[in-house]
Amino acid sequence: MRLARFRAAALCALWLAGCNTQPTDRSAGAARESPAREGALAAAGSSREPIFVDGAKDAGLRFVHVNGATGGFYMPEILAPGVALFDYDNDGDLDAFVVQGRPLSDDVAPAARASAAPSPRSTLYRNDLHGAGESAGTAARFTDVTAQSGIDVTGYAMGVAAGDIDNDGCVDLFVTAFGESQLFRNRCDGTFADVTKATGLSGPGWAVSASFADFDRDGWLDLYVGHYLHYAPKARAECRAASGEPDYCTPQAFRAQPDRLYRNTGNGRFADVSRTALVGGHLGPALGVATADFDNDGWVDIFVANDGEANQLWMNRGNGTFVDHAPLSGVAVGARGAPEGNMGVDAGDVDNDGDEDLFDTVLPGQGNNLWVNDGTAVFEDQSTPSRLGNLSLALTGFGAAWIDYDKDGWLDLLTVNGAVSLKPSRPATGSPYAEPKALFRNLGNGRFEDVTARAGPAFALLELSRGAAFGDVDNDGDTDVLVGNNNGPLRLLLNNVGSPNHWLGLNLVAEPRRPALGARVSIRTGDGRTLWRRARSDGSYASANDPRVLVGLGSSSGPIDVKVVWPTGQTEEWTALPIDRYVTLEQGRGHRR
Numbered sequence: 001m002r003l004a005r006f007r008a009a010a011l012c013a014l015w016l017a018g019c020n021t022q023p024t025d026r027s028a029g030a031a032r033e034s035p036a037r038e039g040a041l042a043a044a045g046s047s048r049e050p051i052f053v054d055g056a057k058d059a060g061l062r063f064v065h066v067n068g069a070t071g072g073f074y075m076p077e078i079l080a081p082g083v084a085l086f087d088y089d090n091d092g093d094l095d096a097f098v099v100q101g102r103p104l105s106d107d108v109a110p111a112a113r114a115s116a117a118p119s120p121r122s123t124l125y126r127n128d129l130h131g132a133g134e135s136a137g138t139a140a141r142f143t144d145v146t147a148q149s150g151i152d153v154t155g156y157a158m159g160v161a162a163g164d165i166d167n168d169g170c171v172d173l174f175v176t177a178f179g180e181s182q183l184f185r186n187r188c189d190g191t192f193a194d195v196t197k198a199t200g201l202s203g204p205g206w207a208v209s210a211s212f213a214d215f216d217r218d219g220w221l222d223l224y225v226g227h228y229l230h231y232a233p234k235a236r237a238e239c240r241a242a243s244g245e246p247d248y249c250t251p252q253a254f255r256a257q258p259d260r261l262y263r264n265t266g267n268g269r270f271a272d273v274s275r276t277a278l279v280g281g282h283l284g285p286a287l288g289v290a291t292a293d294f295d296n297d298g299w300v301d302i303f304v305a306n307d308g309e310a311n312q313l314w315m316n317r318g319n320g321t322f323v324d325h326a327p328l329s330g331v332a333v334g335a336r337g338a339p340e341g342n343m344g345v346d347a348g349d350v351d352n353d354g355d356e357d358l359f360d361t362v363l364p365g366q367g368n369n370l371w372v373n374d375g376t377a378v379f380e381d382q383s384t385p386s387r388l389g390n391l392s393l394a395l396t397g398f399g400a401a402w403i404d405y406d407k408d409g410w411l412d413l414l415t416v417n418g419a420v421s422l423k424p425s426r427p428a429t430g431s432p433y434a435e436p437k438a439l440f441r442n443l444g445n446g447r448f449e450d451v452t453a454r455a456g457p458a459f460a461l462l463e464l465s466r467g468a469a470f471g472d473v474d475n476d477g478d479t480d481v482l483v484g485n486n487n488g489p490l491r492l493l494l495n496n497v498g499s500p501n502h503w504l505g506l507n508l509v510a511e512p513r514r515p516a517l518g519a520r521v522s523i524r525t526g527d528g529r530t531l532w533r534r535a536r537s538d539g540s541y542a543s544a545n546d547p548r549v550l551v552g553l554g555s556s557s558g559p560i561d562v563k564v565v566w567p568t569g570q571t572e573e574w575t576a577l578p579i580d581r582y583v584t585l586e587q588g589r590g591h592r593r
Contacts, residue, residue, distance in 0.1 A: 050456030056492040060142040063490040068103035074233045076178040081484040082159025082467035082542030093129035099157035104233045122153040140473045150191045155179030159542025163212025163221045164514040176207035200269045211538035213291040213300045214567045220264035226286030227257035241422035251308045256285040281324030284309030288345035290539040292356040295377040305342035305360045330379040340366045344541035348402030361397020368392040399468025399541045403479040407501035407552030410442040416465035427462045434462035471546025477503040502553040505582035515547040522563040526556040
């Protein structure tokens with residue numbers, strides 16, 4: 001263990017400019033925290049065990065991504081894979097899905113093709129959690145069920161989105177791809193059917209991240225698909241790194257593809273409403289998508305992180321149309337006033353003031369962005385004061401999420417990273433694009449502490465990480481992370497913090513019987529705090545997250561009062577909910593307001 005901590009600290013010093021190997025002096029340069037807050041921080045950080053441990057192999061997740069690179073530097077090779085955590089069989093635990101790549105050209109020598117193994121494929125794993133249920137808390141075990149599932153991804157897969165498109169209570173999958181994306185409908189019997197053409201979603205392109213959300217509040221999940229570039233392997237540009245070596249191109253070498261917004265008509269089909277709904281915005285090369293109600297008007301908005309061009313913040317007018325407010329809201333560009341290489345994104349109430357703040361990951365030297373919401377969808381750039389910008393200057397961020405890893409009631413931040421162009425200083429072995437992961441702890445005073453050195457050996461590994469899905473895979477009340485590594489092994493980072501803090505898990509079921517994506521939840525804790533969280537599966541990068549709401553309560557004991565604002569706008573309340581377990585709340589079963 002001492003050796004692992006030494007390696008983590010050494011790598012931290014090498015890769016993360018300004019990161020801390022010891023806890024930050026929380027009183028320096030910031031408002032001092034309350035005694036109760038300091039006690040909670042001390043309790044959560046007292047363990048000498050790693051915060052996360054990699055449990056992929058023990059859990060049966062032996063997937064290895066293949067990007068298919070043959071030396072042609074085709075751009076899709078460097079940007080996958082996305083991953084998903086979702087409960088496809090409705091047994092109360094999270095299953096996993098990982099997308100796969102393949103060669104994009106015929107440049108492989110005939111002898112090599114003849115001896116090559118069968119092409120790998122995107123894989124569905126069933127979680128056989130022992131004693132599965134809403135409070136099992138035992139070891140997760142995964143079984144590859146791809147063959148019997150009917151899922152057959154034919155394109156060069158990039159990412160995945162998850163949502164119940166037909167309100168039958170079973171979660172469906174949308175797989176984005178370079179080529180043609182595919183929609184797989186869950187038959188509710190353990191199998192899926194490819195309904196891409198039948199639903200009106202077929203067509204070529206290069207989609208990366210996508211999001212299911214009910215934008216028009218009609219009870220049916222609509223679909224936003226972020227598209228990247230007009231790109232063809234045969235017509236690729238030849239680009240070079242600063243060293244003169246052949247390298248992957250930047251997005252500026254190609255034209256951006258327009259994004260797509262599809263309205264669910266409720267009869268098994270989707271209608272492309274992009275031209276009439278997305279009004280007056282410049283569509284850039286999208287890599288990250290997150291949906292939330294940023295101005296608290298009851299309608300879901302869309303934030304799109306674009307690579308090398310201005311971001312979009314599509315504000316929902318409530319009449320079937322959106323307008324891009326990113327420039328007025330302060331999230332179109334970074335603090336320097338220029339577009340950045342935006343990749344991963346997440347929305348969450350980082351300062352516990354009741355509205356959704358924004359975070360996105362960028363390229364080295366730019367520093368990740370934290371935009372704090374004033375409640376009206378006007379954002380203030382807090383990247384530098386929070387220290388999140390400076391602490392990430394050496395990293396190329398992709399998958400990311402706000403998670404309360406220590407259950408103290410404040411959202412922390414985890415990012416997985418990997419370069420997109422050759423660095424002057426690169427690993428001696430493995431991928432020349434590899435970087436470590438990072439974990440930042442919310443101090444509750446507007447600042448973050450870098451705790452990567454204490455996060456565990458998996459964070460010290462230099463890997464080319466891309467997608468990350470966040471969820472409680474063992475139902476023990478804390479957030480775990482499924483990490484997709486480009487041309488490398490899958491990682492399952494199990495939360496091992498051992499915090500004494502309490503928690504509450506909420507499985508929100510909207511009418512008629514689907515996961516309530518977009519629902520907002522107010523949690524009144526026993527010590528008088530009010531925390532706001534939301535049910536979502538999007539965000540991060542090209543990945544789908546656990547739609548359940550998991551709330552850290554700190555040292556506050558129950559019972560807990562909860563208010564749910566459903567996607568339809570209806571508000572209901574539940575009182576005296578038990579803590580340290582998952583509870584299912586169904587729309588129409590609470591006290592209406």
